[in-house]
Amino acid sequence: MATTPVRLPHLPKHIWLKVGGWFEDRSHIYEGLLPIVQHPVPKTGKVGWWYVFGSATLTAFLIQVITGVALAMSFVPAPANAYDSLQYITHQAPFGWLLRGMHYFGASAMVVLITIHVLRIFLMGSYKFPREFNWLTGAFLLVLTASIAFTGQLLRWDQDGYWSVVVMAEQAGKTPVIGGLIAQLVVAGSTVGGPTLTRFFGIHVFLLPALIAGFILIHLWLVVFDGISEPPEPGVQVDPKTYKERYHAMLERDGVPFFPDAAWRDALFALCVVVAIMLLATIVGAPELGKPADPTIIQANPRPDWYFLWYFAVLSEIPPALEDWVILSVPVLIGILVIAVPFISNRGERHPARRPLAVFLVGGLLVSLVVLTLQGAAANWSPDISAASTARLPASVTSQATGQAAQGVQLFSEKGCITCHTVAGVGGKKGPDLTNVAGRLTREQLITRILNGGNNMPAFGGNITDQELQQLVAFLETLK
């Protein structure tokens, strides 16, 4: 690396050149950096646009560092003040709303961009020889990014953040034998409280950014040494015996300096990322905080940030019998699988057209993520708890219910039926839609279902009088 001759830019013989020359003579900045920023890279052409997501992720990380430093100047990481200090940042501090908005959308950008980057690397087989270690450091960066996104959520100290940590601790707590201890380690005490917030603050603000910066350094270091992968071509095989020779011959033949031949694309795309984040922060703004984290306010509807909704959906959809097994072993198995990727196949074809399995895996992953995220956002498995007291069935339904059935309408809300069942578009979606239930079930079947429950419905036998049952069934029978 250091053997590459230093190419000083051609500047006019000018006082600034003399100043610059002195500065360079004493600092060796050009001498040290030029060979790095001008390291030869393969000519990529238009495919080069696929190579911008790594530096874009780095840009998002830098936005997080910069806005994070600013936020940390006002944020108070104590449960008694955290929520209020964040409200102060959002609504009173000059530029506070913008900084918080940028930090929020910067986090989203970082998660999205690193995901695209990983998928691009996988699809183009860029992780193959000799870049296995870069895949590994990238995998760590992915985990660290998810961790920093998760720990940031708690710092808002609203109900979503608070209960997300409880859910996290409960998952860790499913470990056999030492589960309880691990859960206490996650929340840094016996319950989620003061020590939890300060610990998450320390991890989010100091530990994880330092680790991420360190891994980025190794990641880039390797890029400089082994070079970026050339655009894949169908039929061109990676063979560890010949690859390096072929790669260097190619660089000799038609390599170009990274700066500026490739870097301009990174700079342009990074600018787009920054503009997009600032536009979102300005126009949409960071979401308002939920209710403050307060264990005495039980009416919570905790949801993770949007990029974790897919996992929220997974947690409610795995069969209960498999759940503990899935929660504990699947993340570990995924980790092992990801680490194993470059060792399973570090040679052979790189072009996606010759790697149908890779394309199929990525396609399947993307479809699953989108479907699960949508399901997580809808969360139809959750009862609509507030519906019991607030929802009103539409007149088109209630007007047909007279006499006993009119009482049944009341009971439908009071007994909580409406929290799980929809009638004419109103109510929860956990159970079947009952808009036309009388067409499906006979009177006897309705009574049996209500009294005995089953199929994931509670039994109401112990909680309904004979008269109430008659009234409720009378109402349900009007739903044809």
Place this chain on the structure above:
Amino acid sequence: MPKHLIRLHGLGEIGSRRRFLANVTFGFSGLIGALIGIPLVGYIFGPLIKQAPNTWETLGKVDDFQVGDTKLVSFTDSSSVPWAGQASQTSVWVRRKAPDQFDVFAVNCTHLGCPVNWIQSARLFECPCHGGIYYASGDVAAGPPPRALYRHQVRIQNGEVQALTFPIPTSG
């Protein structure tokens, strides 16, 4: 071994002195790391080393609860830090089953810990996260929870209902 690794470890030189000095340097550096690491690791695992004791907390007078009713009671954890604010509070569901019998349930769903809500008219606990539902007795009525609601130990002293606290309950 590549040449630069040999050079780093002093193996390229004749004589064992340089090799010895290389090992000493590595050894000292490792020792520095270990020494600095001890308090850090100790601090990280501190919550396990110094665990808060379980305490009996008063939930109210026996007469505050009507037989057959279930209601939310919050109390202040005596072990919480002074800056904990509202987080020093713990909530439990208290059910007076019979004149002298109380059930005290942790609010945490046994599935993944979200707070269950008591729907008085339906006489059910419902969880807002993944749809767990429990009967008034704490038994599972529907949804993914693997077991009944966690119960606190209860005692009645001097006409007061008291419950024994426990750390964040897990089903592991």
